[in-house]
């Protein structure tokens with residue numbers, strides 16, 4: 001079901017090599033709906049399949065990021081029904097990037113609240129920018145729910161253990177400056193500027209060699225948790241495919257000829 005004004009619960013717009021995905025239910029603080037997750041799933045497929053898309057931005061409409069699952073609709077129909085009937089598989093929630101990986105970088109532009117599912121999907125992003133009034137939190141335990149978006153697994157891998165445990169167990173909200181100090185986000189900007197900063201960073205990524213960018217992302221993720229010695233073989237194999245690409249010839253040639261490189265993604 002769309003918004004009252006007829007707009008869909010998620011907007012997907014391509015700007016050059018950048019796909020911008022906007023969660024769009026501002027009256028409910030962009031709480032996740034089935035429709036929103038379905039559109040997000042389609043957007044993620046598009047990112048992975050379309051070679052013209054080199055980087056993606058995830059943001060929210062109206063000065064809010066996302067308030068997590070729609071608690072009002074959950075009070076009418078418990079998610080457990082959908083899990084038991086097999087309608088939704090909680091071990092793979094593609095819309096929230098749990099059990100599904102993007103092959104291109106994802107930049108988060110956060111304004112306002114990013115709570116529960118909002119902070120959960122944030123953990124599936126690579127570069128994170130927030131307005132100074134943004135706030136983050138994993139509130140599920142407050143409602144006796146489980147962070148099914150993956151935070152019990154992911155958060156302790158992304159920020160120090162005791163802070164992750166505290167946030168997961170207390171549901172405490174963290175303001176943007178503290179989130180930056182913890183390393184949960186990378187940039188704090190004046191309110192209203194998160195998308196501008198995210199675009200600036202996305203443009204920097206999009207200007208780089210897409211073969212190299214995607215390979216670097218793959219190694220960052222695949223080597224997570226591995227001993228260094230167990231990662232080098234895959235690291236070398238991925239690196240060799242990059243060095244064998246046309247773009248790896250174009251980059252140094254452009255430098256030598258004092259011009260901007262023209263990458264083709266091959």
Ligand SMILES: C[C@H]([C@H](O)CC(=O)SCCNC(=O)CCNC(=O)[C@H](O)C(C)(C)COP(=O)(O)OP(=O)(O)OC[C@H]1O[C@@H](n2cnc3c(N)ncnc32)[C@H](O)[C@@H]1OP(=O)(O)O)[C@H]1CC[C@H]2[C@@H]3CCC4=CC(=O)CC[C@]4(C)[C@H]3CC[C@]12C
Pocket residue numbers: 027028029031032033034037066067068069070071072073078079082088093113115116117118120139140145146147148149150
């Ligand atoms: C299981 C995952 C996931 O792990 C679970 C969750 O995400 S639980 C969600 C918990 N959310 C919160 O605790 C946030 C609650 N909100 C707030 O604290 C505050 O509102 C705020 C801090 C966000 C903002 O405060 P403000 O003061 O600025 O604004 P306020 O006045 O409070 O609110 C303004 C209006 O917005 C409404 N509002 C705010 N938040 C929500 C909300 N979360 N839900 C509904 N409405 C909200 C508020 O009521 C005000 O409205 P008024 O009308 O003015 O009163 C799950 C993650 C995704 C789930 C799947 C989603 C898709 C599915 C669909 C199905 O049909 C089946 C199930 C499922 C697959 C579902 C399953 C679970 C998930 C995977």
